Amino acid sequence: MYVQVKFRIFVYVFSVMKELKYRHIQNYLKSKIQQGVFKVGDYLPSENELCMQFSITRTTVRKALDELLKEGFIEKQHGKGSRVRERRQSLGLLSVKGFSEAVGGNVKTVFIQKPVLAKWDTDIVLPVSYDDKNSPCCYFERLRFVGDRPVMREKNWMAYIALPSFLNTEFVDGSFFKTLSQKYFIEIIGSTQELRAESADRNNARLLKIEEDAPLLHISIKFFTSSAKLIIYSELYCHTSSYPVSNSYFL
Amino acid sequence: MYVQVKFRIFVYVFSVMKELKYRHIQNYLKSKIQQGVFKVGDYLPSENELCMQFSITRTTVRKALDELLKEGFIEKQHGKGSRVRERRQSLGLLSVKGFSEAVGGNVKTVFIQKPVLAKWDTDIVLPVSYDDKNSPCCYFERLRFVGDRPVMREKNWMAYIALPSFLNTEFVDGSFFKTLSQKYFIEIIGSTQELRAESADRNNARLLKIEEDAPLLHISIKFFTSSAKLIIYSELYCHTSSYPVSNSYFL
DNA sequence: TAGTGGTCTAGACCACGGT
DNA sequence: CCGTGGTCTAGACCACTAG
Numbered sequence: 028m029y030v031q032v033k034f035r036i037f038v039y040v041f042s043v044m045k046e047l048k049y050r051h052i053q054n055y056l057k058s059k060i061q062q063g064v065f066k067v068g069d070y071l072p073s074e075n076e077l078c079m080q081f082s083i084t085r086t087t088v089r090k091a092l093d094e095l096l097k098e099g100f101i102e103k104q105h106g107k108g109s110r111v112r113e114r115r116q117s118l119g120l121l122s123v124k125g126f127s128e129a130v131g132g133n134v135k136t137v138f139i140q141k142p143v144l145a146k147w148d149t150d151i152v153l154p155v156s157y158d159d160k161n162s163p164c165c166y167f168e169r170l171r172f173v174g175d176r177p178v179m180r181e182k183n184w185m186a187y188i189a190l191p192s193f194l195n196t197e198f199v200d201g202s203f204f205k206t207l208s209q210k211y212f213i214e215i216i217g218s219t220q221e222l223r224a225e226s227a228d229r230n231n232a233r234l235l236k237i238e239e240d241a242p243l244l245h246i247s248i249k250f251f252t253s254s255a256k257l258i259i260y261s262e263l264y265c266h267t268s269s270y271p272v273s274n275s276y277f278l
Numbered sequence: 279m280y281v282q283v284k285f286r287i288f289v290y291v292f293s294v295m296k297e298l299k300y301r302h303i304q305n306y307l308k309s310k311i312q313q314g315v316f317k318v319g320d321y322l323p324s325e326n327e328l329c330m331q332f333s334i335t336r337t338t339v340r341k342a343l344d345e346l347l348k349e350g351f352i353e354k355q356h357g358k359g360s361r362v363r364e365r366r367q368s369l370g371l372l373s374v375k376g377f378s379e380a381v382g383g384n385v386k387t388v389f390i391q392k393p394v395l396a397k398w399d400t401d402i403v404l405p406v407s408y409d410d411k412n413s414p415c416c417y418f419e420r421l422r423f424v425g426d427r428p429v430m431r432e433k434n435w436m437a438y439i440a441l442p443s444f445l446n447t448e449f450v451d452g453s454f455f456k457t458l459s460q461k462y463f464i465e466i467i468g469s470t471q472e473l474r475a476e477s478a479d480r481n482n483a484r485l486l487k488i489e490e491d492a493p494l495l496h497i498s499i500k501f502f503t504s505s506a507k508l509i510i511y512s513e514l515y516c517h518t519s520s521y522p523v524s525n526s527y528f529l
Numbered sequence: 530t531a532g533t534g535g536t537c538t539a540g541a542c543c544a545c546g547g548t
Numbered sequence: 549c550c551g552t553g554g555t556c557t558a559g560a561c562c563a564c565t566a567g
Contacts, residue, residue, distance in 0.1 A: 106545035217528035224493035242475035277468035357564030
């Protein structure tokens with residue numbers, strides 16, 4: 028009896044430690060993508076090749092690829108292969124129309140405040156988690172332009188301890204999310220948002236070059252990431268009269 | 279040679295006609311859910327039972343259930359079973375805070391215009407598809423309250439021919455989407471949206487009982503459905519100062 | 530302990546894409 | 549024609565839930 032119990036505990040601990048086979052393949056491929064070994068547009072090894080490489084069956088390989096598909100890292104093409112795709116930014120987050128369409132030199136992002144240590148601001152609308160409040164806070168602020176017109180002010184906060192070396196990091200392609208993915212291997216896995224139409228206060232009016240009291244779209248977002256420690260809080264102020272905010276969802 | 283070609287055509291037609299086994303199970307279960315045979319909270323037959331009922335393997339049954347999971351019709355519980363869940367309304371669509379939370383008698387929806395034949399309105403922001411423009415148009419308009427306060431005006435258009443008997447249909451639980459699902463077996467499968475902060479015009483100000491020129495959140499949505507013929511165009515005007523619009527996205 | 534869903538194996542045949 | 553991904557079979561063992 029005693030032996031049996033010990034055995035069961037051992038089995039339990041072992042099973043908790045063990046990484047599932049399909050998770051292993053999934054994480055292996057994901058890290059290769061994040062590291063840029065497999066670039067956007069590249070084809071992954073075929074399912075049969077992966078079977079041989081890892082000595083597993085196709086069912087398991089397909090399960091791993093299905094997960095990567097769900098996460099938006101790859102797309103599959105019958106008869107051709109699985110290809111790395113640009114990860115969907117449409118994770119329930121809204122994009123300013125013109126930021127995706129206008130791919131010429133039209134779009135510009137300017138730092139108003141490069142990442143610095145700061146206090147947790149009362150401007151943050153969505154509740155800041157308890158752990159975050161007990162950490163120093165890292166803050167940065169940007170202004171986004173379409174052509175010469177400022178269309179969005181973006182304020183971001185997060186726990187300093189979650190990204191220690193972030194203060195001195197150069198942004199990859201000027202993108203915060205790309206930086207998180209490629210330098211820290213952290214992905215956005217979810218978000219909650221609140222949207223309001225407000226009147227522009229003096230500061231926003233000045234930055235976005237609109238009249239005070241003009242209608243302004245205020246979006247409060249809390250981003251959850253693959254790192255449990257890192258939650259990103261953002262407040263966006265969008266001048267939507269020429270460039271509405273848009274998004275799509277399918278499936 | 280000639281015979282071979284005929285044979286291949288036959289095979290092709292056959293394969294096009296044939297419903298995949300997992301699709302068959304998927305559609306079977308989906309229709310039972312939509313018809314209310316399996317209600318929200320009910321457990322579906324176990325995977326092994328479905329195997330026996332349809333004389334197929336568990337792999338195939340699981341594929342069918344995975345699809346239903348992705349579509350949001352069921353949730354799985356290890357060791358218990360697969361349960362019908364309230365289908366996610368969060369298909370990229372935003373819900374007014376308070377409409378989901380306030381489940382008491384607090385929320386009210388009032389028709390300003392019951393479904394009628396109308397013209398395609400120029401108020402529709404997103405492009406109306408060519409086929410739709412050539413059909414008569416069905417229109418209805420509602421006003422949504424939290425308590426006694428009007429918080430959202432909702433205008434809806436769609437092709438009359440896609441839902442012939444809709445003009446005389448009673449809404450299920452006062453919900454348009456529930457009506458589509460339970461009476462027509464049509465589900466929302468995607469949407470695109472545009473959001474703007476605007477100043478309230480006289481009409482919206484009157485209906486929402488706010489001042490003219492107060493900031494108003496204007497959401498334009500195009501819903502795509504499981505019926506290729508039916509696309510729904512909506513324009514929402516939200517008074518967000520007390521009840522912001524919110525949504526969440528995960529995975 | 531019985532029944533459920535979760536993972537995995539070792540095959541098979543098919544449809545699609547390009548040579 | 550061959551290699552790719554898509555579907556499907558017939559098993560096996562495991563972990564979770566509940567009586």
